[in-house]
Amino acid sequence: MAHGTAVLYARYSSDKQREASIDDQLRVCRDYCKAEGIEVVAEYKDYALSGKTDHRPEFRRMIANAPESDYVVVYMFDRFSRDRYDSATYKKMLRECGVRVLSASEKVEDTPEGGLQEGMLELLSEYYVRDLARKVRRGMEGNALKARDNGYRIFGYSTDPETRCYVVNEAEANAVREMFSMHIAGNSVNSIAREMASRGWTTTTGKPVDYNWAWRVLNRRAYTGIYSWGGIEVPGGMPQIIDEVTFARSQAVVPRKRRKDENWDVYRLTGKLYCGLCGKPMHGTAGTGKKGKRYHYYACRESDGCRRPWVRRELLEDSIADAVLETCSDEGRMRMLARRIVEAYAEPGEEEAEMASIEAQIASLEREQHNMTQAAMRGFVTDEMVARNDEIKAQLKNLHNRHGILANFRDEVGDLTEIRVALQAQKKCEPGGGFALCSRGVGGGT
Structure with a gap:
């Protein structure tokens, strides 16, 4: 007669089965423990989850809490797992914690012969599942060849x-x-x-x-x-x-966006143009003249309360295009533009803060990777762990690349405070009635 403590594990595979199946399994397990003088300390139940996979929340919680008992008692060994590899892996983990898996319905002695018997039961359980899947597939293929319903609902x-x-x-x-x-x-x-x-x-x-x-x-x-x-x-x-x-x-119908006004026009400065009076974004709009000609403008929204007149799209966009071409032909202005971009995208200390954050993320991911490596060395490897390890590798690669870019950026830019002072001294246009072309909310006069 065995003695000690035990946890009970029960499950059923299909949502078409009765939940009473769980109660029946647990009742048999409790009777077995009572007859063997074993104290039940916890129960774990997975509903409508297949034993072919270890993706079972209660099963995993039971494994994680393994040292809490001397035994794991199941109705039959196929309730523990229907995959012989998973079964062997998790039983080994439990044995290392001093926990043995017992079946309330299958009498298996703790002897070499009993181990062989248990292994045969696991092999037969897996064979049953695979053979059943093959038969079901064959039956469904037969239905399909006769154009019969295979349980798939089709509207109509x-x-x-x-x-x-x-x-x-x-x-x-x-x-x-x-x-x-x-x-x-x-x-x-x-x-x-x-x-x-x-x-x-x-x-x-x-x-x-x-x-x-x-x-x-x-x-x-x-x-x-x-x-x-x-x-x-x-x-x-x-x-x-x-x-x-x-x-x-x-x-053959080509999907297209629709709205009340079907005349879609391109406003290239949308999202980049801000009013110098109210500071709010300007949006594209259009109107029709007396002769039916359509005119395009940039305007502030009425809800913003700005009284700025509408500005012709062609006038504004052409002026910007001319200014860009003029700037690109002057090396000095190009350098100033590069510095202005640096000013917009790198506030003081921003890159240092991002680098510190990246270094912390790298350290955290490397610790997680180390822990999984240690678990793998102890023989605990799951599909989830393999997938997570691949994710970590990809994340670390991206983080290291970003860290290197920031390091080079910091070296090349130098002291951003001096750049800011220089820019302020060289500003030619202050806000007050013009427009601002902005990125991330930082703009210069245009």
């Missing part, structure tokens, strides 16, 4: 309970036809989704339909009569809701 169709083939759901099919007509007429996918939602159509989870749902409907070839599942296509396997011509016309 219902399933015949006898033949298990798709049949047209007239109410939904009419909505599908209307959606294609709306799309061909120029309505955006978003507007179509909003219209369908306003009529009460919902997803299979009961939520109002959205853009993604509408996009899938408008790109589903099943409506033209083609059945498709897992790479298998059966022409004529679906009742046709729309013809090929309608589908092709919908696919």
Whole structure:
């Protein structure tokens, strides 16, 4: 008879199973512990999670808390894991903590023969899962070849309970036809989704339909009569809701932005031009003259309360273009422009603060990487750890590159305070009625 303390672990794989399955497993485990004189100190339960993976929250919490007991008791060994490699890895980790896994239903002695028996049980459990998956896949492929429903709900169709083939759901099919007509007429996918939602159509989870749902409907070839599942296509396997011509016309529609005023104009200074009176961003706008000619301007928003008159787009943009060309032809002005950029993008101490932050991030990531290396040396390696290690490598590479750039930048710029003083002395235009071309909110007179 065993003695000591134990934690119980129970799980079931499918959300189609009953939660009572967990209670039944725990009841058997409690009876086993009572008969063996073992005290139960904790219980862990994973619902609707497969034993083929170790991505189970309660399972991982149990492993992390391993030293809290002498045993882990499960209903059967396949409840612990259905992957023999995971099973061996985690059982080894538990043994190193002085914890042994026991099955309440499978009598396995703590002997070499018992270890062989346990290994055979694990192998048979994994074989069962893989063989079942193969049989299920074969059955689903057979269904697909006969154009039968494989449990996949398609809007516009219902399933015949006898033949298990798709049949047209007239109410939904009419909505599908209307959606294609709306799309061909120029309505955006978003507007179509909003219209369908306003009529009460919902997803299979009961939520109002959205853009993604509408996009899938408008790109589903099943409506033209083609059945498709897992790479298998059966022409004529679906009742046709729309013809090929309608589908092709919908696919040929080029998505475009829409607004009340369809005349989209380019305002190159948007986001860069600030008013010298109110200090707020100026935006592009347009108006039509008496003879129908369209004129373009930059203006302040009425809500900002600025009384500055609108400024013609061509006048302002051409002036800026001329100034840029003139500046680019003068080496002295180019140097001044470079210094002004430095002034805008590097406040005093900014690069030092960023470098310190990067160094702290590098140190933290290297500590995490070291901890995972130590865990790997003890035999604890998971897919999550491998993926996280790859992420850390990529992050460290980017951080080191950025650190090197900042170091070179600091060496080249020198003392930014002196640059700031020089710039202030050389300013030719103060704010008060002009415009400012700005980046990150820092501007100079133009």
